[in-house]
Amino acid sequence: MAEIVLGLWTSHGPTLSTTPEQWLMRVKADKNRPSHPYKLGNYSFDELKDLRNSEDLATQSSAAQRQIRHDRCQKAVKEMADIWADVKPDVAVIMGNDQKEIFTDQLIPAFTVFRGETLFNEPANEAQIALMAPGIHAAESGHNPPEYKEYPGLPELGDLIIRKATEAEFDVTQMNEIPRHENHWSSGVGHAFGYIYRQVMRDNVVPNVPVITNTFFPPNQPTAKRCYEFGRVVGDAIRSWESDLRVAVIGSGGMSHFVIDEELDRKFIKAISARDADALINLDEGYFQTGTSELKNWISAAGILFDTDLRGDMIDYVPCYRSEAGTGTANGFVYWR
Numbered sequence: 539m540a541e542i543v544l545g546l547w548t549s550h551g552p553t554l555s556t557t558p559e560q561w562l563m564r565v566k567a568d569k570n571r572p573s574h575p576y577k578l579g580n581y582s583f584d585e586l587k588d589l590r591n592s593e594d595l596a597t598q599s600s601a602a603q604r605q606i607r608h609d610r611c612q613k614a615v616k617e618m619a620d621i622w623a624d625v626k627p628d629v630a631v632i633m634g635n636d637q638k639e640i641f642t643d644q645l646i647p648a649f650t651v652f653r654g655e656t657l658f659n660e661p662a663n664e665a666q667i668a669l670m671a672p673g674i675h676a677a678e679s680g681h682n683p684p685e686y687k688e689y690p691g692l693p694e695l696g697d698l699i700i701r702k703a704t705e706a707e708f709d710v711t712q713m714n715e716i717p718r719h720e721n722h723w724s725s726g727v728g729h730a731f732g733y734i735y736r737q738v739m740r741d742n743v744v745p746n747v748p749v750i751t752n753t754f755f756p757p758n759q760p761t762a763k764r765c766y767e768f769g770r771v772v773g774d775a776i777r778s779w780e781s782d783l784r785v786a787v788i789g790s791g792g793m794s795h796f797v798i799d800e801e802l803d804r805k806f807i808k809a810i811s812a813r814d815a816d817a818l819i820n821l822d823e824g825y826f827q828t829g830t831s832e833l834k835n836w837i838s839a840a841g842i843l844f845d846t847d848l849r850g851d852m853i854d855y856v857p858c859y860r861s862e863a864g865t866g867t868a869n870g871f872v873y874w875r
């Protein structure tokens with residue numbers, strides 16, 4: 539039977555693929571956004587500044603601190619990729635999400651499993667760049683290759699996951715190829731997966747099954763509990779796979795953003811370390827909004843990995859603030875082997 543030999547939880551956001559100066563490209567959008575979810579409330583940018591005044595976030599988002607935190611992130615990314623290279627998994631199952639890259643408003647499934655022979659990614663063209671929000675193109679090299687690339691899928695395991703999930707009464711969408719959309723800002727597999735290919739696998743991409751959860755877009759986001767239960771089913775499928783291949787499981791996304799909540803992140807890290815599923819699935823759904831919703835990918839991966847004998851630690855946790863209102867991205871990196 540297949541053996542799960544590595545578990546990784548990692549952030550994948552733009553702060554990991556841009557300079558500290560480029561982090562500020564998103565501040566104008568932060569200020570213009572009418573409402574930011576934070577600690578089960580919703581606040582304007584100025585309200586967040588007042589609310590978090592005691593945290594000295596102006597210092598924490600200063601040029602000096604941005605550079606320090608950028609350097610810590612780069613060190614953590616390298617360590618995670620070194621662990622991958624040392625373990626050398628044969629194949630991977632990647633729990634990620636889509637931000638209207640693969641899917642559009644026409645169709646947003648709750649759970650999708652890719653079962654095709656190959657999938658592709660490519661750099662954005664000039665027309666696509668013009669459609670992007672500020673700061674998005676600057677991070678492209680972190681998740682898109684410099685030229686069109688095709689990567690190997692893993693249909694046998696993808697099919698098995700779909701069958702096991704259906705038997706467990708999950709209604710799962712099957713994807714056989716990555717679609718192309720006309721007049722759309724993105725093409726290819728999407729950054730939650732492209733980041734893993736480029737930064738963790740260092741472009742030496744093993745056959746893999748992308749598992750896509752709609753964490754971002756209401757009204758059909760699966761709950762934290764449902765994501766954990768789905769992860770357990772995926773784990774059962776992997777362990778029942780009649781193969782001698784060594785499998786890595788990766789949770790791609792998070793941590794809190796676009797407003798950083800260090801208290802929530804540290805609670806999450808503690809629950810992962812303690813294998814405390816109850817702590818993960820009983821968090822109020824109000825926490826899982828906008829970018830912070832990607833922590834549900836971590837929960838799905840936990841559903842797989844909590845049932846293994848793997849052990850590990852946190853490489854680093856780095857809250858990367860870009861404004862005195864606490865906007866930015868908190869980045870976390872955890873491994874089990």
